[in-house]
Amino acid sequence: MLLQLTQVLVAVAALLTLVALGYTLLDRLIDNWLLGLVALVELGVVVQLGRGLVGIPDLSEHKATFTAYLVTLPFVLAITTLGAIKDKTRWAMASIAVGAFAVVVMTLRLQQIWDLYA
Amino acid sequence: MPDATDRANATDAADTTPTDSGRGPGRILVVVYGVLALAATGRSVLQIVEYFDRAPLAYVLSALAAVIYIVATVGMARGNRASNRVALVACTIELVGVLVVGALSYAVPSAFPDKTVWSHFGSGYGFVPLVLPVLGIWWLTRVRSRSSGSAGA
Numbered sequence: 001m002l003l004q005l006t007q008v009l010v011a012v013a014a015l016l017t018l019v020a021l022g023y024t025l026l027d028r029l030i031d032n033w034l035l036g037l038v039a040l041v042e043l044g045v046v047v048q049l050g051r052g053l054v055g056i057p058d059l060s061e062h063k064a065t066f067t068a069y070l071v072t073l074p075f076v077l078a079i080t081t082l083g084a085i086k087d088k089t090r091w092a093m094a095s096i097a098v099g100a101f102a103v104v105v106m107t108l109r110l111q112q113i114w115d116l117y118a
Numbered sequence: 119m120p121d122a123t124d125r126a127n128a129t130d131a132a133d134t135t136p137t138d139s140g141r142g143p144g145r146i147l148v149v150v151y152g153v154l155a156l157a158a159t160g161r162s163v164l165q166i167v168e169y170f171d172r173a174p175l176a177y178v179l180s181a182l183a184a185v186i187y188i189v190a191t192v193g194m195a196r197g198n199r200a201s202n203r204v205a206l207v208a209c210t211i212e213l214v215g216v217l218v219v220g221a222l223s224y225a226v227p228s229a230f231p232d233k234t235v236w237s238h239f240g241s242g243y244g245f246v247p248l249v250l251p252v253l254g255i256w257w258l259t260r261v262r263s264r265s266s267g268s269a270g271a
Contacts, residue, residue, distance in 0.1 A: 063164065063168065064162075064164035064165040064168060065161050067160065067161075067164055068157050068158075068159075068160030068161035068164060069160075071160055072153065072156040072160060075156060076149075076156075079149075079152065080149050083145065083149075087141065087145070089141075089142065089145075091141070091142045091143055091144075091145045091146065092145060094143075094145070094146055095145045095146050095148075095149045098146050098150060099149055099153070102150075102153045106157070
């Protein structure tokens with residue numbers, strides 16, 4: 001995988017995790033700032049999806065995990081954020097934080113598989 | 119969604135009584151279950167299609183876990199008494215599964231040449247598969263008693 005893409009994606013998703021956690025604690029609702037961060041992360045996971053799909057044949061192991069994570073990732077924040085727009089509570093913000101953290105973990109796992117088996 | 123007054127006016131605890139299991143803190147559980155369900159299902163389908171012979175037991179268990187995660191996610195997200203009962207059963211199977219498979223993966227490692235979400239008590243997933251059903255059962259019993267408290271009056 002593109003190491004730089006992973007680094008940027010993990011950084012932005014980690015930032016989103018923290019911001020969403022902050023919103024949860026301060027009882028703030030979703031706004032354009034947060035949506036912008038979500039959009040950035042979404043852009044990153046979609047690019048990652050494209051790059052990853054092309055790279056699947058190069059993997060010697062863990063193709064199943066790699067593909068599943070790759071395809072799941074764009075849905076994680078899309079679904080949590082849609083939920084947060086409909087249900088405007090602090091818990092919706094917390095769910096975005098959880099979703100963003102899942103993006104961090106799954107992206108790191110993708111990179112790890114790539115480093116080991118590609 | 120009906121508000122608290124609507125709920126209090128409900129005459130009996132019908133299966134469609136909303137329990138709000140997918141709202142508030144429950145939303146977090148739905149997200150985590152949803153992510154696990156998506157990732158586990160995709161992975162499991164690919165494992166079975168691509169190289170089932172390598173570790174049949176592990177892959178069947180992975181598929182089972184994936185289905186249970188889907189059931190739990192949907193049950194919690196729908197948030198009525200009937201769906202909560204289904205989700206509660208799913209969480210219970212999940213807890214039993216992670217404990218049994220976790221123990222077996224230490225006792226009979228040869229039966230698990232490839233990992234499942236449940237092997238080694240979910241250590242490969244930060245023990246999320248072990249903690250999650252406990253949280254799920256706790257939350258589902260909590261919303262159940264809360265909703266029967268308000269609807270049964």
